[in-house]
Amino acid sequence: MGSLNFTLEVAKNTLLNTQVSIQTTSHNIANADNAAYARQKVVMSTNPAYRFRGGWVGMGANVATVVQQRDQFVERRLVNSISEKSQSETLTSHLSLVEAYFSDDGESGISGALGSFWESWDLLHRNPTGETEKEGVAQAAKRLVEEINGAYHNLEGLAEDINGELERAVGNDGSVKSTVNALLDRIASMNAEIRLSENPGRTANDLRDQRYQAIKDLSEIIPIRYSEEQDGSLTVTLDYRNSSTDPVVLVSHDKAGELTLATDSVEGKLIEYRSFDYDSAASSGVAVTPSPGEGEISGGSLNGLIKARHVIDDSLDQLNSFADNLAEQINSLYPVFETGGSGNPAESIQVVSDLAKSMATETNNEIQNISELSLEISKMQDESISFGELGDFTFGHFLSNIHYKIGIQQSDADSKVEFYGSLVSELEAQQQSVSGVSIDEEMVDMLKNQQVYQAAAKIIQMTADLLKTVIDMV
Template sequence: MNNGLLSIARSALVAHQTALQTIAQNVANAETPGYSRQEAVLAPNTPLRMPYGNVGTGVNVSTVVRKRDLLLDESFRNANGQAGDAGMRRDLMQELEAVFGEPSDAGMSNALDQFWNAWSDLSAQPSSLAARAVVQQRGRQLGQLFNGYDTQLTTLRTSTLERLGNTVERISALATQVADLNVRIVGAESSGNSANDLRDLRDLKLDELSKLAGARALQQPDGSVSVLIGNSLLVDGATAVSVSLQLETPNPLPATPLTDLPVRIQLGNPPDRLFPLAGELKALATVVNSEIPGVRTRLDAMASQLVSAVNTAHSGGFTFTGSAIPGVAAGNFFDPGTLAVPVSAATLKLHSTIIADPSKIAASGNASAPTDNTVAQALSALRTAENTVSFTTPTGATETGSFVGFFRGLVTRVGLQTASANDEATVATTLTDQADLRRQAVSGVSTDEELVKMLRAQQSFQAAAKMIKVAEEMLDTLVNLV
């Protein structure tokens, strides 16, 4: 009987020592990212069957479980993917909005006003070389502003493409790591034990994948997970599929080179297009394929039609050398471009003749009247002329307006999209935080709760130690009786 009592007490000491070690592990990792609270599950030992009934034989730790709710994980990852998309889109749209810096004294609206004002001043002094020099300067500034916008858009596209490439590489790396963890977890759990720390590490990778690509995890009976992004399988057991980035060259090739070649995200070898996109991957691809090209094509349309309108009016005028009459037919004010290199925001500039000699700027529309100002007035009137810019969107919708109105519409469109992205990011972040709080309520470590459990386990351990002392005293008594 004493041996049985000692055995029961010993099992209690070992079991509660394991419980205390588990509690200590929880407290030590209370701030460790991705750590899931663990719990030592106690179970009675198999009892002995005696003539007078079953007699208990003590306690053991049946397993150390990891506190995790798969449904809460799935809810968090869904929200995390949406937050990744909205947050990245907000950041990129803010960078796109910053290209224009409107409203500003150095922006396009002010530059256009100054350009039209210069023509108005020239119409008041059609013979003034100084007024022509101002027109030349304002035209040069306008061209440089268009060029600067295009350069900034190219810089933003380059940096966004780089981030997209890094994201694609990170997704592939995470997929490989998850596949490797699948192998290790299946191997570690083949003996019936739970690989808690490895599962925590894998869940941390899955959380990151959900933010980057909206990944979804499917639990398998053997302990591995399959990972889906879009409608494609990224990880299946020990196999991971690579993700790649490819520029799409149009077929047939356009007459003029495309500045903004679209990109496609590919999966596997041979590669298949990844669809639908989610997470940060979606935001990056959308800005590269849609938002930046949309802004650039509108700027190009505005630049091309500005050059066309100004050149048409200016080439109908005449310039004069001294008092010589008749005047000489004026040429183009802006460089008209070529078929191979048409006018765009990137190429808009003054005509070489105007750059070399501002006296070649026409104000008169009458070859016999040097003081005539009809051309200057016509160009000044372009300030308020409606429907001078027309743009057709990829969906077939038509956007029209004056030069200033069209540009303000472009800036307003980008601003509204940025505000919308900011609102969506705020909502998505809030939903993600709430989902994480619900998840942490199950898997997170509360040091207060762990300290209470520690006291209970400690008391049980001390009681088991006292039981051993009692058993020893009983054994001594029996020995003395003999």
């Protein structure tokens, strides 16, 4: 009689176990199209056997836990690759705009206007009395100035756009959390929920899915590393490469750091980001953009923006150097340009008023002077001058050099976009092969569970019949 009761208990547990398996399979199928979901699997453990009439009799199984199908190694590589891809995509999209402002096709942009400027002086040399040629010089100078001014304002506008993107990603206006800080808070909050929800043998799988998705979203913006603590919470740090610098902790247990923007005190430009001590309300932060030799922060759209901003700053400096030297060299022969004495010659450079009228000729000597002057200025296009630390260039080669350097960086960023794009696709495929839901596999599991359930029900029915027989015998 006792053994029959044990049999009923085993069959009952089998029914309950199978219900959990069916529910888990149903949950998997419902999330088949959810890329953030990791397939779940029921893990059974054998119940302790009991001694009966000289032998050991099994007592069936119970649900030990429901685990996620994850490959932690692949997932960490995926997070790193997403970060690198995001940085390269952000950088290349902005560099393509910067490169366009220094187009070197000889027809458009500053280089095209510079070619027309030299040509106008050559034409004036050939016909120093021609009113059309004089007006041509004035118009060519005006076009060149407009191209320089336009490139400067376009670069400044692009820099301001980047500042706006940085503000939205990291800045905090006190009312709306920035993207980064909101994600840090979300991860810390889910750490707390997971720690409260889990106990030995019970994992909060759906919360872990959401947390990993937040980690991936965060890695698109900043480079991070993460590790799981014994209580199930994640510690998230900023990813320094080749550095002995102590890691900057962004999330620890249920506390999150806060990233904010730093401003260059001299230039007034947004150039880096900072992390505040997550354990206190400190008014000053810890700089997370390392000094040279202290390592490298690589990855994330935020770094792509900062790198693009540095390229823009360098381009503005070189454009100012170009405008300043152009005005100085040309004006040493004839007053054509004025820069207004501002710190940004590329922004302020203008053509002197009534340039064509100032070259009016009335005597043979003046005609000769205009002819010689025009020849000297025209020949200047082939003369190298010093651009300080940048080296010696002709004006045309200086523009080509700017375009070339930006092009090299653009090409490097494009190559990385292609490489990391392929790597992310490959790692996502590997991840899905482990964590993804296969409808075919789930249907097979469903059929298997159905058969187990039917068999357990049949055992209960048969045991009930045996018990009835025993009772009827009394």
